[in-house]
Amino acid sequence: MTIPLDVSKIRQDFPILSETIHGRPLVYLDNAASTQKPRAVLDTLRHVYEHDYANVHRGVHTLSQRATDLFEGARLKIKGFINARKIEEIIFVRGTTEAVNLVAQSYGRSKLQAGDEILITAMEHHSNIVPWQILCQQTGAVLKVAPINLSGEIIMEKFEALLTERTKLVSVVHMSNALGTINPVKRIIELAHAKGVPVMLDGAQAIPHMTVDVQDLDCDFYAFSGHKLCGPSGIGVLYGKEALLKAMPPWQGGGDMIRMVTFDKTEYNTLPYKFEAGTPAIAEAIGLGAAVDYLQAIGMENIAAYEQQLLEYATTKALEIPSLKVIGTAKEKGAILGFTLHHIHPHDIGTMLDQLGIAVRAGHHCAMPVMDFFGVPATARASFSFYNTTEEVDTLIDGIKQIIEVFG
Amino acid sequence: MFDEIRDLYQEVVFDHNRNPRNFRVMEDATRKIDGFNPLCGDKITLYVKVNDNVIEDVSFQGSGCAISTASASLMTEIVRGHTEEETHGLFELFHKIVTGEDSRTNFDELGKLAVLAGVRAYPARVKCATLAWHSLEAALKEDAETVSTE
Numbered sequence: 001m002t003i004p005l006d007v008s009k010i011r012q013d014f015p016i017l018s019e020t021i022h023g024r025p026l027v028y029l030d031n032a033a034s035t036q037k038p039r040a041v042l043d044t045l046r047h048v049y050e051h052d053y054a055n056v057h058r059g060v061h062t063l064s065q066r067a068t069d070l071f072e073g074a075r076l077k078i079k080g081f082i083n084a085r086k087i088e089e090i091i092f093v094r095g096t097t098e099a100v101n102l103v104a105q106s107y108g109r110s111k112l113q114a115g116d117e118i119l120i121t122a123m124e125h126h127s128n129i130v131p132w133q134i135l136c137q138q139t140g141a142v143l144k145v146a147p148i149n150l151s152g153e154i155i156m157e158k159f160e161a162l163l164t165e166r167t168k169l170v171s172v173v174h175m176s177n178a179l180g181t182i183n184p185v186k187r188i189i190e191l192a193h194a195k196g197v198p199v200m201l202d203g204a205q206a207i208p209h210m211t212v213d214v215q216d217l218d219c220d221f222y223a224f225s226g227h228k229l230c231g232p233s234g235i236g237v238l239y240g241k242e243a244l245l246k247a248m249p250p251w252q253g254g255g256d257m258i259r260m261v262t263f264d265k266t267e268y269n270t271l272p273y274k275f276e277a278g279t280p281a282i283a284e285a286i287g288l289g290a291a292v293d294y295l296q297a298i299g300m301e302n303i304a305a306y307e308q309q310l311l312e313y314a315t316t317k318a319l320e321i322p323s324l325k326v327i328g329t330a331k332e333k334g335a336i337l338g339f340t341l342h343h344i345h346p347h348d349i350g351t352m353l354d355q356l357g358i359a360v361r362a363g364h365h366c367a368m369p370v371m372d373f374f375g376v377p378a379t380a381r382a383s384f385s386f387y388n389t390t391e392e393v394d395t396l397i398d399g400i401k402q403i404i405e406v407f408g
Numbered sequence: 409m410f411d412e413i414r415d416l417y418q419e420v421v422f423d424h425n426r427n428p429r430n431f432r433v434m435e436d437a438t439r440k441i442d443g444f445n446p447l448c449g450d451k452i453t454l455y456v457k458v459n460d461n462v463i464e465d466v467s468f469q470g471s472g473c474a475i476s477t478a479s480a481s482l483m484t485e486i487v488r489g490h491t492e493e494e495t496h497g498l499f500e501l502f503h504k505i506v507t508g509e510d511s512r513t514n515f516d517e518l519g520k521l522a523v524l525a526g527v528r529a530y531p532a533r534v535k536c537a538t539l540a541w542h543s544l545e546a547a548l549k550e551d552a553e554t555v556s557t558e
Binding site: 022344345346347348351352355362363364368371377378402406407408 | 413472
């Protein structure tokens with residue numbers, strides 16, 4: 001195969017990849033849970049704290065100005081990364097979960113009434129289910145769930161049928177964390193917009209693996225987390241179309257989100273600060289900016305192309321194991337291999353692979369309804385990043401074969 | 409290859425996982441309870457027959473990993489014939505040993521359960537080993553709610 005990027009050079013950018021686990025070289029295949037950090041991000045965090053750190057948007061002193069410039073510079077980088085029209089549309093949050101909660105509590109609570117409907121799909125992560133359930137309890141709105149087929153794809157006819165005049169918001173995962181499915185989000189957005197319904201995309205899994213252009217998608221909200229994108233944890237982004245964000249009431253109150261406060265009334269700050277109450281995760285935001293720079297230098301197209309090769313290689317090898325079943329076989333799929341082994345529980349697979357230095361996730365992946373649909377209590381999941389190699393896939397496959405042998 | 413992990417996955421564990429004992433529905437159970445480990449999705453339904461403070465029979469159904477299945481299977485064998493108080497004492501001892509709270513290296517008092525003592529080196533798996541026991545404790549307290557290890 002032609003490899004679109006220099007993986008061995010890339011691996012040297014990630015200090016943690018030289019770790020040994022139980023005396024063996026680390027094979028990190030839990031990237032859908034969180035990715036490792038390149039030196040560029042680690043150095044940035046250190047540099048910020050050693051040279052540029054102070055609170056942002058407050059002081060007249062030099063360090064505060066420096067920190068503010070870097071923080072706002074990161075926002076600008078992220079705007080470019082997802083091709084938003086304006087920096088006002090980039091809201092820093094803690095992560096995808098907080099972004100969904102923000103939209104549910106601000107947009108949802110101010111717009112939805114009893115009997116209105118929110119449409120999601122059967123492959124959502126708990127973070128794109130529970131905030132809407134809370135909203136439904138508060139407003140009397142109803143949560144509708146578009147079903148999926150046995151490959152793990154949305155059944156589009158059913159989705160269309162569920163999109164009615166009662167639907168006030170659609171919130172769909174761009175790429176499934178449990179199944180790897182990449183959803184036809186452009187089509188979903190077209191269908192929803194034809195009925196005047198705004199669409200939120202949970203981009204936590206999609207954004208590390210492909211080019212995301214929010215203008216091209218025409219989504220109304222897009223949420224993602226920094227830590228799945230080689231950036232720090234505790235920082236994430238909510239993109240929203242300016243007109244929508246402007247009309248939305250603040251969610252959390254506090255410092256930074258106000259223009260003027262008296263005990264009688266408060267004037268709120270402009271976007272994006274209206275939604276950024278309190279001191280933000282300053283160094284983490286700047287670190288996320290560094291991660292974006294790093295990924296853009298490699299090129300998201302190259303990353304996507306290479307990961308597709310890895311996934312194809314891993315899937316072919318995995319299917320050669322007779323007692324292995326792949327969970328999630330959508331035609332459009334990102335680099336996630338969910339599987340079960342006949343008679344061997346994923347938790348046992350996880351512990352045993354760990355003994356071989358291989359990190360995978362075992363469990364329900366915060367998607368219990370997906371597990372129920374496939375009739376399994378849990379799956380084992382190997383999720384790949386651009387720093388993984390075909391040799392690591394071989395180690396994984398070899399490990400799985402050994403486990404089968406030990407279990408007999 | 410898996411030498412180091414053999415203290416967790418002993419042959420007895422594999423045996424009880426492959427052929428769990430008392431893996432059946434009990435029609436005349438005096439108590440029945442559902443246990444659930446939200447971390448991994450392990451589910452157990454435990455059936456207990458108590459007569460005059462003595463556990464006459466215990467059985468279970470459900471799906472779980474090798475550690476949780478073997479632990480449930482071993483438990484059903486061990487507690488039969490014991491009083492509720494004795495069973496509670498055994499649970500407390502077992503719990504202390506698998507969590508590492510009791511760091512002894514001689515497990516004679518545990519009898520057959522000693523094969524699970526290796527769990528103490530795998531904190532992520534303690535809940536697997538204790539799910540059945542937490543369920544039994546709840547059943548004996550006649551707590552009708554679903555038991556969760558969280």
